[in-house]
Amino acid sequence: ELKVEQNPLFLSMQEGKNYTIYCNYSTTSDRLYWYRQDPGKSLESLFVLLSNGAVKQEGRLMASLDTKARLSTLHITAAVHDLSATYFCAVGFMNRDDKIIFGKGTRLHILP
């Protein structure tokens, strides 16, 4: 069964702190996506990771991929209130007709 698991599902943290969101998936993948969703809005693409060891950074967010461990991380550095949102990872599974499966999301609340 194709599974994508994120943890934590809820995270409340203070501004200025660092934290990491984890995304595990169940079988071989050749691409992993991170999205941001604000309440009542659509999903905004943050990163696409395509190879083992890939690392991408944008501002205070950095994503990495370990295909051998079937694990991706989204690291938040010195969090600011504007980063409060729900973050989803999504995995494209090889040999599964290219479907992309989403995790349940991590609801991040950053306290000012």
Place this chain on the structure above:
Amino acid sequence: GAGVSQSPRYKVTKRGQDVALRCDPISGHVSLYWYRQALGQGPEFLTYFNYEAQQDKSGLPNDRFSAERPEGSISTLTIQRTEQRDSAMYRCASSGGRTDEAFFGQGTRLTVV
């Protein structure tokens, strides 16, 4: 167009009626995905097209749901004999290829009363 366009943005329908939801992908994008998202949940995969070919429809809940993309561009998701449990946000995404970013539209909020 500049982005993925979905219509209508909101649809209220009576139980038992058929509805058709439209997705207009970014021009030139070959991959098109349909998802359903309940409040507070992640998007749930419904179906996927590569050009006009429906590659995977394993996520469609039952045979009341169908989708087509006859010319490899605009896609329609049709729900027949709607039920209250079909109420959700339906989202469409498109990408230029299997390893490209997938961009989402604003969604269609379906309410079955």
